[in-house]
Amino acid sequence: MTDLGGRGANPRAVRPAGQTADLPPGYPQEYRRVATLRDGRSVLIRPIQPSDAPALAEAIESADADTIRRRFLGGHPQVTPELLDYLTTVDYTSRFALVAVEPARQRGVAVARYEPAEQDGTADVAVAVTPGWRDVGLATELLRMLAQAASERGIHTFTGTYLADNRPVTALINDADEPANRVTSRGIAEFSVPLPPGSRALGPDHEGTGNTRAQGSSGPG
Ligand SMILES: CC(C)(COP(=O)(O)OP(=O)(O)OC[C@H]1O[C@@H](n2cnc3c(N)ncnc32)[C@H](O)[C@@H]1OP(=O)(O)O)[C@@H](O)C(=O)NCCC(=O)NCCS
Numbered sequence: 001m002t003d004l005g006g007r008g009a010n011p012r013a014v015r016p017a018g019q020t021a022d023l024p025p026g027y028p029q030e031y032r033r034v035a036t037l038r039d040g041r042s043v044l045i046r047p048i049q050p051s052d053a054p055a056l057a058e059a060i061e062s063a064d065a066d067t068i069r070r071r072f073l074g075g076h077p078q079v080t081p082e083l084l085d086y087l088t089t090v091d092y093t094s095r096f097a098l099v100a101v102e103p104a105r106q107r108g109v110a111v112a113r114y115e116p117a118e119q120d121g122t123a124d125v126a127v128a129v130t131p132g133w134r135d136v137g138l139a140t141e142l143l144r145m146l147a148q149a150a151s152e153r154g155i156h157t158f159t160g161t162y163l164a165d166n167r168p169v170t171a172l173i174n175d176a177d178e179p180a181n182r183v184t185s186r187g188i189a190e191f192s193v194p195l196p197p198g199s200r201a202l203g204p205d206h207e208g209t210g211n212t213r214a215q216g217s218s219g220p221g
Helices: 050-062 065-072 081-088 138-152 167-174
Strands: 033-036 042-047 096-102 107-116 122-129 157-163 181-185 188-194 211-214
Touching (some): 033 138, 042 138, 065 122, 096 138, 122 138, 157 167
Parallel strands (some): 122 157
Antiparallel strands (some): 033 042, 033 211, 042 096, 096 107, 107 122, 157 188, 181 188
């Protein structure tokens, strides 16, 4: 994979013991998990890294119009090196993203991220899952892990904007631990949902779904 020269690309950087050479400084290995989904398939979930840029470009460019409309609330964004660098180079604190990778083919099948929102302690959350991997609990698991990461980093509220007729997102919000605030206007809904410390936050705690186990730093992904 091509590395687009993100901030983690300096080979001279001194890394803490145990830090894998190709990973950016501060890469939170503890968010590397194998999740078993409701249909029995497994995915590797891990924090995003700069070398994910080519795969992300392909995913955005090949996504169907409805997915793009729901994810970006508009048309296909222009996939520039700057956009890819922005999306794949995060500080894992104020900006955090997780990818889900199909182990057999090493293909990315989902991305979830949070970005700073207007108010301190709040973050905007977004998620997209490849159609063939939907409705088996993957977004639920990604948001659970993302909420945990956010909560551990001092973020107390997730906010977001979505098309009001987006039923899976409505279901995810309805299943949150805490009641969400929601305002809908002209087909666009805005929500905010508190993240109690250590909570699963968004989505239900499916029995047998989002069943995760930590994975060591060796291995693919
Ligand atoms: C929204 C999205 C991320 C959900 O991903 P997912 O992995 O299918 O979600 P999950 O399997 O975790 O299911 C979450 C909830 O949505 C429900 N759901 C899933 N697909 C559904 C569908 N087609 N119709 C109605 N509800 C659906 C699930 O039943 C579940 O609700 P429950 O917990 O009450 O049973 C996915 O549909 C997607 O990528 N859509 C396009 C991009 C988008 O809309 N992003 C969100 C805006 S940023």
